Amino acid sequence: MNAPRASRGGGAEPFDPARLDLADPYPVYRHYRETDPVHAVRPSRAEGRTGPTTWYLFGHAEVARVLTDRGFGRASPSTGGAVPIPEGYVTLRRIVENWLVFLDPPRHTRLRAHVAPPLAAPAVRALRPRVRDIAEELVRPLARRTEVELVEGFAAPFPLLVVAGLLGVEAGRWPWFRTEALALQQAGGTRGDRSPAALARADRAAAELDAYFREELAARCTEDRGDLLSALAAAAVEDPPLETTALTSTCVHLLTAGHETTTGLIGKAVLALLARPEVAEELRADPALLPKAVDEFLRHDPPVQMITRWAHEDAALAGRSVRRGDRVQLVLGSALRDPARFPDPERLDIHRDSGRHVAFGLGIHYCVGAALARAEAEIGLGMLLDRLPALRPGARPRVEVEYAPDWVFHGPSRLALSG
Template sequence: MNGHPAPTDIPEPFDPARLDLADPYPVYRRYRETDPVHAVRPPRAAGRTEPTTWYLFGHTEVARVLTDRGFGRASPSTGGGVPIPEGYVMLRRIVENWLVFLDPPRHTRLRAHVAPPLGAPAVRALRPRIREIAEELVRPLARRPVVELVEGFAAPFPLLVVAGLLGVEAGRWPWFRAEALALQQAGGTRGDRSPAALERADRAAAGLDAYFREELAVRRTEDRGDLLSALAAVEGTDASLGTTSLTSTCVHLLTAGHETTTGLMGKAVLALLARPEVGEELRADPGLLPNAVDEFLRHDPPVQMITRWAHRDTELAGRSVRRGDRVQLVLGSAHRDPARFPDPDRLDIHRDSGRHCAFGLGIHYCVGAALARAEAEIGLGLLVDRLPALRPDARPRVEVEYAPDWVFHGPARLTLSC
């Protein structure tokens, strides 16, 4: 154990399926204290050497892997890194072209075209429209005694924003949402990855791909001033920008770009319900919202775990990690590491939460981070101000159901009754 005492009261080996979805942090803490670089070794296979999976629980090790070019998104042994089985052609074709699964140099070229429309200057110009969308959604909620916050606000809000940015039909957001959830059912931690779920995800990938191919075809002859028009204008300028790459990028922005914000909004509301004094502070001083959003991201991030692959032999906290090993970065644990964040289990909206890993670090730092922050600041500000369940004297009944997912982590349903 390299100087760490053997775990005695924690599941061995580490298994995310055995964690409490609503509160995994006590288990994270025990691993962080006893076995922060934890190996799960595969059964011996005749004639084959299977890679070890490492779970990292400390902030130092997680931050190092995120910023170290010796770790990548694709396995150096197989060239793969996409968590989709063989046989689901459209699903694999879409997902393997997502920016988040690419390594340089292709990642660098594609990101250069996607980043500017999502950067801070572009998002500042979008803020009035983001607020309009949020107000349209909050207005009816403010009049209802019972509110289902995920479907009523947290899911449609970022979807409508991303749809407007791309330039696609905002009225189709229920279809976008259904197809996005179908894709996520095929992910590594959600659902049972049954053939039926994978086939449904494959059909969703095909439908979204066909939709964005049609939209790109329109933009080749008609510049509408949206992100799809910008992508169509550069299509074919290099090998990273073929039509499949661009449609995959659109699907990625639509899915990951809304689900993370949906999780952030839902979990932030749960935190505010548990700590009414925080909502009172935000109502009294909305200028605290930007820092509060970073603290919500640190305290209970909407992405709890991400994967990297070791591209060379290295050492992490005294443990020998071999080229080809899989490394699972437990962001939720890194964010509660007292070596980086004093009194880490306490939600403190005045804290300096910089260097949290909710948007990643290094070359894969989330290209939509500025947009997600703007959505959260605007959306949470309106909810705190207008949602009856978040009033200081409210005592709402809360019903919450978490999605069985550690990648996109958060409530699938959140019902508030006043």
Template sequence: MSGRTAGARAGAGSPEPFDPARLDLADPYPVYRRYRETDPVHAVRNPDGGAGPTTWYLFGHVEVTQVLTGRSFGRASPLTARTTPVPDGYVTLRRVVENWLVFLDPPRHTRLRARVTPPLGAAAVAALRPRVREIAEELVAPLARRPVVEFVEGFAAPYPLLVIGGLLGVEAERWPWFRAQALALQQAGGTRGDRTPDALAGAERAAEELDGYFHRELAARRTEDRGDLLSALARAGAEDPSLSGTELAATCTHLLTAGHETTTGLLGKAVLALIARPEVRGELRDDPGLLPGAVDEFLRFDPPVQMVTRWAHRDTELAGRTVRRGDRLQLVLGSAHRDPARFPDPDVLDIHRDGGRHCAFGLGVHYCAGAALARAEAEIGLGVLLDRLPALGPGARPGVEVEYAPDWVFHGPSRLTLS
């Protein structure tokens, strides 16, 4: 019997892998490797003695992609129809989050995604690239003159917010307010290590603020088409009565918050990787044509979303384990990306890597609608940073102070100080 199979059997029902006392937020990969080698489909039984659904943690690339692309799995529990980790009592928060595209299953997902995808597609993003570069250059200019740079607040957070805000058609001067609301919503995440009643109450207030704002903006666009994404969504609601105002406003909140938070994490972790690898900085500076491939390698090497959830809609088998209808599956993307069965030398950052398919944008029907925009933002942003930010310049050895938010979904530095 192989060690992998034996470990899988022995590990059934063992403790929660994402215990903060056991897992380093900044470097969870050694723990992932142990699970991947001994217990790649890891069961955490219901705490009431084994009755009820089991939560499974999937660490291998084969199993993760099987669930992401399989028709036996969905975003809603078939037993409760629950899709989000929002507890009872937070009415607006739950209503907003339950209508996010990422939590919907077909046919609602299909109908809404068809309206969101064209403004975020390759042609639209290509037209947007000059403006994205302008935003990056405007943000880097003052940072290049400072001896100490707080990278998250100075660049990684405002940059994608200003891009998606411009695409939606919201006022650029509102970005600090949007950032505050996005951070408040993030506190409600079910994998947060610091989720408290006060944090949930703050997330509820943020949901109310954003929901009200986007309802008002969509109403304004029904009589004044401004050529932005908000106008396109308002038009979609007028053309298709099955698209409710609740869905459309929630979609705007989702695009603004989730879309910017993932790019913020990607940029922060990419900069950390580049600071530690002067030779990679030099290659990318000398040949910017390598940046698109490098972005994909950053996404594989240390993805900004470490874990996503699915529910089993029917009994199925994964790596010899029986998963029952109604069980929850936590797909550990960060582990799947380090699986040597799919990626040779997976712990090496290799911007010339060829082959292998990462899951950073998901797979199947839930493949990220904003993937083209996220790639463009990262490619352009990193190119400007390599050219203009002294901390990434030739021979630079900046001091680094970094803190990570206690979050396994939106994973990345919450503070990154370069000096």
């Protein structure tokens, strides 16, 4: 999508994520942020002009306001649903609609109370040695090659193996987990394939994952193995309103979103380092900078570019009137480059002190796995800086990159490095 043209009415043409440059959407974000930061896209003629207005929010202040305002929620007040899965795909709809990220209180509050402790900072600190072992095992073969495909060789299996270990499931099944997760995301994200064939494949993946986790949870009812699945099985006994579907859906959600965001973060951070060898050298010389660097990678090119909320009541945003039932699309990638919040926002500055920003969300839906994702990125990038030939001083690798057409899970689907 090039610089938007003026419409016949005099304003900018309607924002359309499908027309964005997957590798660099930021010039278009900047245009709307500067000219129409709370941008309305009205229902189309095909929708009979009767559907909800979709509002795209490009500024940090407005995005932060919606994330923390209980007047906006995950479910549409008119339909009660948060995910546009057709009713014919029963298992897919049931699983995705029970993901923690799509729930509103009180169900969200009850479920999050059981999921959050094993993913909190103290628990993650105890996991770091195991995370480091996984990273080292994956990097070892890459360090001996001059040609690598980093997504399949490291960025995807690394967080999947970590989450599998946390849940207590078979790490050796990670290729199967990833295949099923991608099938779910193909139909449920913004990847654009909403065909009956893709939805049917996603429905089968949902059914297979649901059956797998039902069996694993049942085993934990008679044997506490000290993993997250055991904690969830115990939670169902302590808190009977927690249904098995909510628990299996949570496991599927942790396995999918819990690895795909970190995959995108690592892939895009490596691209940033390849383009800035001086930053790579600084991090290699002083690994203590990695935590702040990871925060800056998250800000500068976040792995989640857009998320959705629904207006549960009328509201005013930057002088615009948002009505109950309207859809509000929060453009995190734009908000995180808002100069009103971040000085010189286009520049990647690993010494920047950004404070708490919106890369992981805010409010009750702040990413429950944020601490784990940060630890994975710090450890994984540190290992790659130390071992990956393409990131060594003086290296000039040939880079081939492809992006999946998705703004929820945004990042390279393929990152080939050679030479």
